[in-house]
Amino acid sequence: MGKNTAVRRLDLGYFIRPAPESGGPQPRVEPALAYLVQHDQGLILFDTGIGSADSETEAHYRPQRRALQDALSATGVSLADISLVVNCHLHFDHCGGNPLLAGTPILVQDVELATARQGDYTFAELVDFPGAVYEELRGETEVWPGVWIIPTPGHTQGHQSLVLRQPDGTVVLAGQAHDFASQFASDHLARQAVLQRVEQPLPTYQRWLDRLADFDPRRVLFAHDCSVWEPSQG
Numbered sequence: 259m260g261k262n263t264a265v266r267r268l269d270l271g272y273f274i275r276p277a278p279e280s281g282g283p284q285p286r287v288e289p290a291l292a293y294l295v296q297h298d299q300g301l302i303l304f305d306t307g308i309g310s311a312d313s314e315t316e317a318h319y320r321p322q323r324r325a326l327q328d329a330l331s332a333t334g335v336s337l338a339d340i341s342l343v344v345n346c347h348l349h350f351d352h353c354g355g356n357p358l359l360a361g362t363p364i365l366v367q368d369v370e371l372a373t374a375r376q377g378d379y380t381f382a383e384l385v386d387f388p389g390a391v392y393e394e395l396r397g398e399t400e401v402w403p404g405v406w407i408i409p410t411p412g413h414t415q416g417h418q419s420l421v422l423r424q425p426d427g428t429v430v431l432a433g434q435a436h437d438f439a440s441q442f443a444s445d446h447l448a449r450q451a452v453l454q455r456v457e458q459p460l461p462t463y464q465r466w467l468d469r470l471a472d473f474d475p476r477r478v479l480f481a482h483d484c485s486v487w488e489p490s491q492g
Contacts, residue, residue: 263404263424265431267479268292268329270307273321273351288482290321290351293431294333295422299402300341304420304431305481309354309384319351326355344407346433346481347414348374353384360389365401367409368394370416398469406473410435410466419470427476435464439485442478446487 270290280286295302307329308321327337343364345353348371356364371394374385395418399407404423411417413434420431436442445463449471452460478487 263298263422264296265422265424265429265479266294266296266333268294268307268326268333269324270305270326270329270355271321271323273308273319276318288437289484290323291479291481291484292326292329292355293420293479294330294335295405295420295431297402297405301335301339302342302344302401302405302420303340303359304344305346305352305433306343306355306359307351309350309356309381311350311381315350321351323354326358342401344401344418344420345370346410346419346431346435347417348380348385349414349434350380350384352433352481353380356384356390357387360387361391363391363393365393365395365399365407367416367418368396370414370418373414373416408466408469410464410470412464421470421473421475423473428473430470430473430475430478432478433481435466436480438483439478439480439487442480442487 270292272287272289275286275288277283277285290308292305292307307326308323330336337358340359340362343356343359343362345366371392374380395407397409401407406421407418408421410419417435419433419435422429445467448461448463449467
């Protein structure tokens with residue numbers, strides 16, 4: 259990647275995950291984060307924020323949205339400047355701004371788009387809107403030099419992450435491959451334990467971590483966690 263490559267995190271609001279879904283006794287407030295990637299060949303927008311939803315979903319998650327246009331404007335960018343959109347998956351809190359980017363190619367795994375179109379998954383108007391242009395992928399793809407899309411299934415079958423080779427090390431935009439940096443760290447350690455042949459039983463880990471490890475990531479960023487994973491030094 260060129261020396262002018264940069265990644266900017268965009269705050270697109272938050273939602274409140276009810277206690278039964280949070281894994282704890284209390285509701286949990288989760289940010290909705292997107293990422294703007296500046297590359298020599300253009301701008302990539304990774305996720306686009308929380309979309310409109312029905313009254314039941316609104317009441318359930320109580321989302322508070324920040325307009326995508328405002329978040330981009332704060333970085334000196336407009337919607338028209340975006341070259342590519344990459345959604346980690348097509349749930350409404352990740353693809354909400356897609357209809358604002360009619361005509362801009364949206365890169366998505368074919369299985370993810372097919373699932374989204376089957377219903378009871380997301381909101382149809384966020385997927386098939388006027389001017390929607392999809393580039394369906396089947397597996398990993400090098401989009402531009404040093405920019406890879408890697409399948410990271412788990413949260414959804416078609417979940418994908420963006421891998422960016424930068425002069426100071428590789429950055430992974432992991433989306434919701436893990437909800438939290440701490441979960442990624444646990445899986446990373448579980449993988450190390452397996453490789454070091456620590457005696458079983460051991461926790462399982464997402465097998466696509468083996469592929470991400472090939473890129474030797476220096477930073478991993480997430481869609482619903484402001485924390486950043488970095489490898490231990492020494």
